[in-house]
Amino acid sequence: MDALMAPTLEISRSRFVRNLAAVHERIAPAQLMLAMKDDAYGHGVEWAVAAAVSAERPVELFGGYDVHTSLRIRAQAEHARVFGWATSSDEEIELALSARIELGIGEAGYLRRVIEMSETLGLRARVHLKIDTGLHRNGIRPEDWPAVVADAMTAQRAGLIEVVGVWSHLAEASDAEDDESAREFRDAVDVLRASGGTPDALHLTASAASWWRPELRGTVCRIGAFCYGIRSAEGPDIPGVAPIASLRAKVIEERGDDVVIGVGAFHGLPSVLAGAAIGSPGGPREIVRIDATSTVVRGWSGARAGDTTTVFGPGAQGESDATTLAERIGTVGEEIITRLTSGVRRVIND
Structure with missing residues (x-):
């Protein structure tokens, strides 16, 4: 890639x-x-x-x-x-x-x-x-x-x-x-x-x-x-605290009514997260399937290669936080982040 x-x-x-x-x-x-x-x-x-x-x-x-x-x-x-x-x-x-x-x-x-x-x-x-x-x-x-x-x-x-x-x-x-x-x-x-x-x-x-x-x-x-900014599993939001990390992935292909984004199981994204919501320029979108190096997502009108999606983060694009994803598979929010591999670039912003 x-x-x-x-x-x-x-x-x-x-x-x-x-x-x-x-x-x-x-x-x-x-x-x-x-x-x-x-x-x-x-x-x-x-x-x-x-x-x-x-x-x-x-x-x-x-x-x-x-x-x-x-x-x-x-x-x-x-x-x-x-x-x-x-x-x-x-x-x-x-x-x-x-x-x-x-x-x-x-x-x-x-x-x-x-x-x-x-x-x-x-x-x-x-x-x-x-x-x-x-x-x-x-x-x-x-x-x-x-x-x-x-x-x-x-x-x-x-x-x-x-x-x-x-x-x-x-x-x-x-x-x-x-x-x-x-x-x-x-x-x-x-x-x-x-x-x-x-x-x-x-x-x-x-x-x-x-x-x-x-x-x-x-x-x-x-x-x-x-x-x-990682809340406890089954726990409420934490006043004054928000997630500091957002996992971003680009649209790499349009496939009929769906789009393919460039993150997958080899990057550490659990394949059992199908059905969860990610954020997109058009709002939250459902994950259809997670493959080795890519993920198929329900499409949105006007999606183009290079558009940025947010797999998890503070919610600015309608995405879930890491703990919400973790709750779907019976684990804790930090595991969603710590399992990300070296194939995911870390970028520190101000």
Whole structure:
């Protein structure tokens, strides 16, 4: 396909910055941790970090998930705090400590490895201990928490680590279950404090709970999807926040009453999205079929090769947002974006 006709993911830097401002305002006085897993939810780490640290209210705390993403963040934000919470190899731990990456610790064995690496390198590790509050996505079980805290505080007194945070994930299955998780989280923080710990970063909530359940917020909110304008599946629109990315595809052929646009399954568009609406100069149009490198769409009067359609975006051409597409196939909005392949050009606009 001609490069000029290739699909593009057009990303608005200014919309991203406005989203960040809206999130800051919503969660205050809690601090925003901007989550950037999966290459900033498919939008690209480097430009997003640069925009976040240069905003009128800069982001000062980033969540990289894995060490290698955290190192990409560090390269763009020398003085920010960066948190990597994936359990890592010894080589990754060494890289993280050398780059002042704070590590999430969800198991006793990982804590021991971090302590050993800190002693070997002569570098004090800054760690966040994770209590399992019911999601069971790793995390230290409540019955094991006091013993792990004791080991961590022994290492802290020896100057090997500093316990700077406590964190967890909510299951978000029901308000009642989340309330119980919050109680378990607070109990875990109390145990750490009774042992002499003084954690400043307490983070339990991600995007949805940070926004809609203020009573569950700690001192930090880990927010990813909402900052990029991706609402929760089955969730409402987010006041002050809008999608920053639009997937554009050109009309490449007229085929009777239908038109063919230049994006398909090989670009990462799920083939099961037939029946969904995309945006066109003539308003919303129905997807008839998604092929390998193209998609057949119900035609509109006057459609011509080179016309631009919007597969997903903020709705300016009548298109759905990424989450609306995701809801059709039982997934979440970020998957629609993160599955896009290198065949889709990323274009960052002001």
